[in-house]
Amino acid sequence: MEPAVQVRALGKRYGRTWALQDCSLEVPAGRIAALVGPNGAGKTTLLHLAVGLLRPDAGEVRVFGRDPRAGTSVLADIGFVAQDTPVYRDFTAAELITMGGKLNRRRWDAALARDRLALLGIPPDKPAGKLSGGQRAQVALALALAKRPRLLLLDEPIASLDPLARREFMQTLMGAVAESETTVLLSSHLLADLERSCDYLIVLQTAHVQLTGPVDELLDTHRTLVGPRAGSEAVAGVEKVVRASHTDRQSTLLVRRGTGPVDPQWTEHEVTLEDVVLAYLADADTRVAASAWGVPA
Structure with missing residues (x-):
């Protein structure tokens, strides 16, 4: 099956600083993919x-095999919610749904958006600027889903929400994805929310891809070992x-x-997604610091 997103040797530079450099990855179709990294790692740039x-300043990015800048055909397959969940604050939810239908004529599902907002108790006739942050995020998500996208890109849409609003947003997202074949690429640094979904x-990290793969496989192939004081x-x-x-x-x-049994001197413990992510981020920081001082890492 063709990947939803395919990136090869991708690079993007702002002035002299590379926000992304030599990045290669794939997001398989049908997955709910977490894009994780600290602020400044390049997540927003990639999205x-x-x-x-x-x-791009180097390399290429393809969405369902097509260049997203080479025409508008692939854009009809993409839903996008930016980091600040932008909506026109003077427009009501009902007006935003109407506007969405005029801008997206291919397969706009106004009923889906209205039904989701009604289920969440979000008033259709209240200006978006007078809704809570969580409600505005739900409106932005409903508009993105009404497009019936094959790929949904979400740039830290829940970072500023309280725990209850985050849970409601993620429940809405998971319910919508379960009803469709949408691929999701979700940028966030809230690891507990990502591990559940x-x-x-x-x-x-530091403009490079440090790790990629199915979550179950990564958790199965990583372990914490506790044992005798180790040298090199x-x-x-x-x-x-x-x-x-x-x-x-x-x-x-x-x-x-590896493929063989672990030395019996060591006690093995299973890891969480947070354990793996933090270890690779720390490993990347160590290598960057060592490189800056000319020391092999």
């Missing part, structure tokens, strides 16, 4: 490149030590497992 709002992971020697059954911490007598390692 803006995928939706055609920016032009996403089945694919992309980790960005390799540990049997370990492909890569991602992150290590030490005391005088023991070491704790987050590792990617």
